[in-house]
Amino acid sequence: MRSESERASTSYDETLSREIASELRCSTSARRETFEKIREVERLLRGLKEKDVKAVAPGWFSIECEEGKTLRFSPPTRVRTIGSHAEGGCGNVPMNGNGSIVVDVALEMPKSFFQEKDYLDHRYHFKRAVYLEVLLKALSKSQEWACEIIDQHQDPRKPYINMHFGEKGAKRSLRLLLTIDAETFASIRLLPSRANLRSLELKGGERPASPHYNQTIAEDMYANVHAQYFAAASAKAKSLPVAVLLVKRWAQGRRLMDGVDGVNGLFISMLLTYMMEQGGQLSTSMEANQMFRAALAALASPGFFKKGLFVCGRPEEADEWQATFPHVFLGPCGRVNFMARMSPSAVAELIHEATLSSAELKKSNHSAFSDVLLGQFPAAVRYDLHIHVDVNVSELGAASERDLNARRTVEVDAAKIVSRALSDRAKLVRAVEVSNSSVNVIGSQTCTLWIGVVLDPENALRLVDVGPSSSDDREAKEFRAFWGDRSELRRFKDGRICESVVWDAVPPLSRHHIPAMAAEQALKRNMTGIDGIEWSSKIFDEPVSKIASASEGTTSAGLLQTLDRLAKRMRDLKEMPLKVNNVQPLSGAFRGTDPCPPKPHPLAHGAGIGLGMGDDDIPACPKTLDIMVSLEGSGRWPDDPVAIEKTKAMMAVQLAESLRKSYAMPSIVAEEAVDILFEGYAFRVHVSASAGGPHVKDMEENILQRAAHAGLIASVAARFPMYGAATQLVNRWAASHMFSPHLSDEAIEALVALLFINPGALSPPMSREVAFIRFLNLISSHMWYDPVVLDPESVLSIAEVEGIDRQAKDAPAMCIVTPHDKSGSRLTMNKPSAVVLKRLESIAARATSEMQAVLEGTSTHSMFETECWERFFKPSLSGFDAAFILRRTALPFPKEALFPSKRLYKRMRTQFENEMSVVDEDEDETLAQSIKLAKIPRKLLAKGPDKAREALLVGFDSTGCFISAAERRLGGTALLFVDKYGGDVVGVAFKPKAVHIDAALPESVSWLPNPAPPSREDVIEEIAVGVGADFVEKVLT
Structure with missing residues (x-):
C-alpha cells in the first residue's frame, strides 16, 4: 500500500496538472472566437470559383522545377481542424517562439488537381505551391487577418499559410496546411526505397532512393488518417489530450521543439496515443499527470526506440524502413515515419532529458513535479x-x-x-x-x-584518447585518417601499443x-x-587569468599540503599546555573557491629566508589563511567568558612561541589575531577549546559553524571537479558588481554548491560557464520568500524546512538552510537587505539573457572577444547617488581589479554631474610620500628580512576597514557598494527619509522631537572627510 506522503504527493500532482492544463488551455471565449474564424475561412475558401491558373511558381517558392501552361483550380474538398486542438488538448504552449494560440487547419486539395505521376521530381510540390498561392491571394483580401507564407520544418517543399488575428495580448494563429486524399498516389510509390528524384546523381549506375522526399508527400496524404487515429484514442481516454498538452509544455520548456530536426506536436500526440493503444505504457484509466510520468519513464527506458515503433504491427518493409532511417515510428497508415525528420542527436537529446526528468519525478518532494513541468531549461543551461x-x-x-x-x-x-x-x-x-x-x-x-x-x-x-591497437590495420588506418597529425603511436604500462591522441x-x-x-x-x-x-570554454579565460596562476603555487591542493606539514609540526609540539588534536582549514582558498587566493610571500618563510633578487613588488599586506586549531579536552577551563577568551588567546601565543623555538618559524602577534608565517603563507590561528566542556563550546558557536560550513563545502568541491572554478567565477562577478559588502563568500559558496548538489532535472554543471548562467538564473528567478536548502546528505526533514519562520520581523531577505544552520540565517542574517537583493536580481536577470544569447549563438558578440566577458563583469553604476574614488596606493592589491576607476571614468562622468577632489594641493606631497600598501619600499627591504617583516600588515584590508567604519558612523543613512578585489570605486545609494525618521531616536529620549535626516551633502562629507581621510581621493555626485 502507498504511504500517506505518497498519496499526498499524487493528489498534489493531480491538482497541479489540472491547474496547469487549465492555464495552458484556451479559454472558452478564445476557442469560440478561433473556431468562428475557422468557419469564416471555410466559407471563404468554399466560395472560390473553379478557374484556370497559370502554372508559374510563386516568388516565395525556391525549388526549381518544370513549369507548365495552366492548371484547373477547384476549392478545397474538405476543411477541418486537426491536431490536439481538435480534441481540446492544445492551448497556450509557446509555438513559433511566442505564446499565442496556434490551431492547425487541414485544407484538402482536390484529387483532380494532380496527375498520376506527379509524385516525381517535385511536380506535386510545384502544383501544391501554385494552389497555395491562389488561397493566399484570396485570404489576403480580408482586413480581419494577416497572412504570410512559412516553410513548415524549414522545408521549402512544405510551405503553409500562417494566419494571424486578434488584438495585441490575445493573438491567435491558424496554420493552414495543405493535404491530399489518401488515394491520390499509389502508396507503394512512396516507400523509402523508391527513387522519385531524377535530379539525384547516379551511384553505381543506379539512381539513389529519395526517402525524405517521399515522406513529404506521404505526410500530406495521410494527415486525416493520423487525425482520426488520435481522435479515436481521445474518445476512449479523456485524459489523453491533457497529457499531450503537458508533454508539449515539458518539451517546449527544454526547447526540444525549437529545432527543425527535433520533436513536434504531431510526434508527441502520436507517441502518447501509441503508448496507450499499442505500447502498453499508458492506460485509459490513468489521470493526465500519471500519463505524463509514465510517458517520460518509457522514453527513459533503455532501447525504447531501438527496435522501432509500429502502430499496425511490424510490416514486411520494416527492415527497409530501419535501413533507411536512424529511428522508425510508423503511423497507422504504415507509410509515414513520424521520426523521419528527427536526427540521431535530437532523439538522443529527447531520451537524455526524459531520463533526467523521470529521475527527478521519483523524488518525494512536492516541488519536483512543478519543477519538471514548468521549468525553463534552454540549451544554454543544459x-x-x-x-x-x-x-x-x-x-x-x-x-x-x-x-x-x-x-x-x-x-x-x-x-x-x-x-x-x-x-x-x-x-x-x-x-x-x-x-x-x-x-x-x-x-x-x-x-x-x-x-x-x-x-x-x-x-x-x-x-589521452586511446585508439585501436597498432595490430588492427583497418581500425588504425581509420583512426589516423580521422585525427591526422594528432594521432601518434604510444606504448602503455600494460604493454599495449595503440594509436592515441595526447x-x-x-x-x-x-x-x-x-x-x-x-x-x-x-x-x-x-x-x-x-x-x-x-x-x-574560452569566454572567461581572460578575466580569470588576471586573477590567479597555478604556477604560483596557490592551488587548493598545494595549500592543503602546506597546511598538513604545519599541522604535523603543531601536533608534535611538547611544550604546549594542551596538545593540538586537529587543525582544520577555514578559508575558501583551501577549497579552491577564492578567486584571489594568497600568493607565496618572500617574508613569510623561516627566519632569515626571503627577499629574493626578483623585480616583483612585495606586498605590505599579505593575505591570511584562516585555520582552526582544536585543543585536547580539559576540565580546568574557567567559567567566565572573558577569561575563556583570554586563555584561548594565551594558547595561540604559546603555540606561536613553541613553533618559533622548535622550528624557527616566525609569527606576528597582534591584539586581534596571531599569524604564523610558514612556507610563504600567513596562517591566522583560531583556537577551539570545544572539548573543554559545554560552557566553552557554547561560546564558540560562530567558529564551529564556520568550520562545519568549510567541511560541507570541501566535500562538495571533492565530489564535483568544476565546483571550485565555478565558485571563483561567481565570486568575482558578484564582487565586480560591487556587492562585496552585502554578499559573503560563504553565502556564494552555498548558492553555487546548491547548483551541483540539487541540479533538479539537469545534470550537475561540468563547466564554469553553465554553472555561471545557472547561478544567474537562480538569483533572478527564485522566489526569495522561500528558503533554499543545501543538504548534500539529506539529513533535513521537510517539516524542519517548512517550519522556518519567514514571517518573523528579523527574517533575512535571503534564507540559505544547511544541516548546521537550520534557521537559515547565519550566512545572510543582516545582508543582503531586500533592496540590495532586488538590485542583485535585476543585474542577474540582464546577465542571464545576455549569457544565453552568447552561448546559443544569437548574440552579435563573438565568444572570443574581450567585449564578450566584459559585458558581464563591468559594474553597473545605475542607482548610485554618489561615488568615491579611493587612493590606489592605499589599496593592498590594486592590480586585482578588473575595472579600476580609470576604465570606468567616462561612465561615471556620464552618470554624475559634479566631481570634487578631497585632497588639498598642500597634502599631495605628503600623500605621495606615505606608505604604499601594494608594495614594501626598497629602502626598507635593504635593511634585511627581519626589519622588513616587522613592517608587514598581515591581513590588513584597508577597503574593508573603511566600509565598516563608514557603516558604523552612518547607520542606515546610505548603502555602500565596492569591489573588494582591488576596486577603487565606492558606490553610495541613499535610503529614503522615512527610514531615518523611524529609527532616529532611542526610547530613552523618545520625548524629543525627531531630528530631520541628514542631507546628502552631510553624508558625503562625513564619508569622504571624516571616515575616509587620506583614503578617499575624489567624490562624484
Missing part, C-alpha cells in the same frame, strides 16, 4: 560546452537537387564527427542550425551551427579546453566548408 561553427553550404547543392536539405545534412555530419571525437568524454552531443529569426533567409550561402555537449565528469578532462601539452589552467580542442580538430579535418569555429 549543455556544458557550446561550439559555434560557420559553414559554407553553397557547394552542397540546391534543395531541388537533394533528398535531404543541405543544412540538415551538415547538422547530422557535425554531430557524428564531434561524437566520435569526444567518445566517452561526452554523454550527449546535439547539433542544430542557429536561427536568428523565425524565417530563414532564402538563398543564404552560409549557416552557423550550434553544437552542444553534455560532458562526462569522469572522462571529460583526461589527457593532450598533455595543454597547460593545467587550460585543461578545460581539451574537449573543445578535440572537437575543433576533428571538425576542421573531417568537414568541408568551415569558415570559423569558436567555443565557450
Whole structure:
C-alpha cells in the first residue's frame, strides 16, 4: 500500500496538472472566437470559383522545377481542424517562439488537381505551391487577418499559410496546411526505397532512393488518417489530450521543439496515443499527470526506440524502413515515419532529458513535479560546452537537387564527427542550425551551427584518447585518417601499443579546453566548408587569468599540503599546555573557491629566508589563511567568558612561541589575531577549546559553524571537479558588481554548491560557464520568500524546512538552510537587505539573457572577444547617488581589479554631474610620500628580512576597514557598494527619509522631537572627510 506522503504527493500532482492544463488551455471565449474564424475561412475558401491558373511558381517558392501552361483550380474538398486542438488538448504552449494560440487547419486539395505521376521530381510540390498561392491571394483580401507564407520544418517543399488575428495580448494563429486524399498516389510509390528524384546523381549506375522526399508527400496524404487515429484514442481516454498538452509544455520548456530536426506536436500526440493503444505504457484509466510520468519513464527506458515503433504491427518493409532511417515510428497508415525528420542527436537529446526528468519525478518532494513541468531549461543551461561553427553550404547543392536539405545534412555530419571525437568524454552531443529569426533567409550561402555537449565528469578532462591497437590495420588506418597529425603511436604500462591522441601539452589552467580542442580538430579535418569555429570554454579565460596562476603555487591542493606539514609540526609540539588534536582549514582558498587566493610571500618563510633578487613588488599586506586549531579536552577551563577568551588567546601565543623555538618559524602577534608565517603563507590561528566542556563550546558557536560550513563545502568541491572554478567565477562577478559588502563568500559558496548538489532535472554543471548562467538564473528567478536548502546528505526533514519562520520581523531577505544552520540565517542574517537583493536580481536577470544569447549563438558578440566577458563583469553604476574614488596606493592589491576607476571614468562622468577632489594641493606631497600598501619600499627591504617583516600588515584590508567604519558612523543613512578585489570605486545609494525618521531616536529620549535626516551633502562629507581621510581621493555626485 502507498504511504500517506505518497498519496499526498499524487493528489498534489493531480491538482497541479489540472491547474496547469487549465492555464495552458484556451479559454472558452478564445476557442469560440478561433473556431468562428475557422468557419469564416471555410466559407471563404468554399466560395472560390473553379478557374484556370497559370502554372508559374510563386516568388516565395525556391525549388526549381518544370513549369507548365495552366492548371484547373477547384476549392478545397474538405476543411477541418486537426491536431490536439481538435480534441481540446492544445492551448497556450509557446509555438513559433511566442505564446499565442496556434490551431492547425487541414485544407484538402482536390484529387483532380494532380496527375498520376506527379509524385516525381517535385511536380506535386510545384502544383501544391501554385494552389497555395491562389488561397493566399484570396485570404489576403480580408482586413480581419494577416497572412504570410512559412516553410513548415524549414522545408521549402512544405510551405503553409500562417494566419494571424486578434488584438495585441490575445493573438491567435491558424496554420493552414495543405493535404491530399489518401488515394491520390499509389502508396507503394512512396516507400523509402523508391527513387522519385531524377535530379539525384547516379551511384553505381543506379539512381539513389529519395526517402525524405517521399515522406513529404506521404505526410500530406495521410494527415486525416493520423487525425482520426488520435481522435479515436481521445474518445476512449479523456485524459489523453491533457497529457499531450503537458508533454508539449515539458518539451517546449527544454526547447526540444525549437529545432527543425527535433520533436513536434504531431510526434508527441502520436507517441502518447501509441503508448496507450499499442505500447502498453499508458492506460485509459490513468489521470493526465500519471500519463505524463509514465510517458517520460518509457522514453527513459533503455532501447525504447531501438527496435522501432509500429502502430499496425511490424510490416514486411520494416527492415527497409530501419535501413533507411536512424529511428522508425510508423503511423497507422504504415507509410509515414513520424521520426523521419528527427536526427540521431535530437532523439538522443529527447531520451537524455526524459531520463533526467523521470529521475527527478521519483523524488518525494512536492516541488519536483512543478519543477519538471514548468521549468525553463534552454540549451544554454543544459549543455556544458557550446561550439559555434560557420559553414559554407553553397557547394552542397540546391534543395531541388537533394533528398535531404543541405543544412540538415551538415547538422547530422557535425554531430557524428564531434561524437566520435569526444567518445566517452561526452554523454550527449546535439547539433542544430542557429536561427536568428523565425524565417530563414532564402538563398543564404552560409549557416552557423550550434553544437552542444553534455560532458562526462569522469572522462571529460583526461589527457589521452586511446585508439585501436597498432595490430588492427583497418581500425588504425581509420583512426589516423580521422585525427591526422594528432594521432601518434604510444606504448602503455600494460604493454599495449595503440594509436592515441595526447593532450598533455595543454597547460593545467587550460585543461578545460581539451574537449573543445578535440572537437575543433576533428571538425576542421573531417568537414568541408568551415569558415570559423569558436567555443565557450574560452569566454572567461581572460578575466580569470588576471586573477590567479597555478604556477604560483596557490592551488587548493598545494595549500592543503602546506597546511598538513604545519599541522604535523603543531601536533608534535611538547611544550604546549594542551596538545593540538586537529587543525582544520577555514578559508575558501583551501577549497579552491577564492578567486584571489594568497600568493607565496618572500617574508613569510623561516627566519632569515626571503627577499629574493626578483623585480616583483612585495606586498605590505599579505593575505591570511584562516585555520582552526582544536585543543585536547580539559576540565580546568574557567567559567567566565572573558577569561575563556583570554586563555584561548594565551594558547595561540604559546603555540606561536613553541613553533618559533622548535622550528624557527616566525609569527606576528597582534591584539586581534596571531599569524604564523610558514612556507610563504600567513596562517591566522583560531583556537577551539570545544572539548573543554559545554560552557566553552557554547561560546564558540560562530567558529564551529564556520568550520562545519568549510567541511560541507570541501566535500562538495571533492565530489564535483568544476565546483571550485565555478565558485571563483561567481565570486568575482558578484564582487565586480560591487556587492562585496552585502554578499559573503560563504553565502556564494552555498548558492553555487546548491547548483551541483540539487541540479533538479539537469545534470550537475561540468563547466564554469553553465554553472555561471545557472547561478544567474537562480538569483533572478527564485522566489526569495522561500528558503533554499543545501543538504548534500539529506539529513533535513521537510517539516524542519517548512517550519522556518519567514514571517518573523528579523527574517533575512535571503534564507540559505544547511544541516548546521537550520534557521537559515547565519550566512545572510543582516545582508543582503531586500533592496540590495532586488538590485542583485535585476543585474542577474540582464546577465542571464545576455549569457544565453552568447552561448546559443544569437548574440552579435563573438565568444572570443574581450567585449564578450566584459559585458558581464563591468559594474553597473545605475542607482548610485554618489561615488568615491579611493587612493590606489592605499589599496593592498590594486592590480586585482578588473575595472579600476580609470576604465570606468567616462561612465561615471556620464552618470554624475559634479566631481570634487578631497585632497588639498598642500597634502599631495605628503600623500605621495606615505606608505604604499601594494608594495614594501626598497629602502626598507635593504635593511634585511627581519626589519622588513616587522613592517608587514598581515591581513590588513584597508577597503574593508573603511566600509565598516563608514557603516558604523552612518547607520542606515546610505548603502555602500565596492569591489573588494582591488576596486577603487565606492558606490553610495541613499535610503529614503522615512527610514531615518523611524529609527532616529532611542526610547530613552523618545520625548524629543525627531531630528530631520541628514542631507546628502552631510553624508558625503562625513564619508569622504571624516571616515575616509587620506583614503578617499575624489567624490562624484
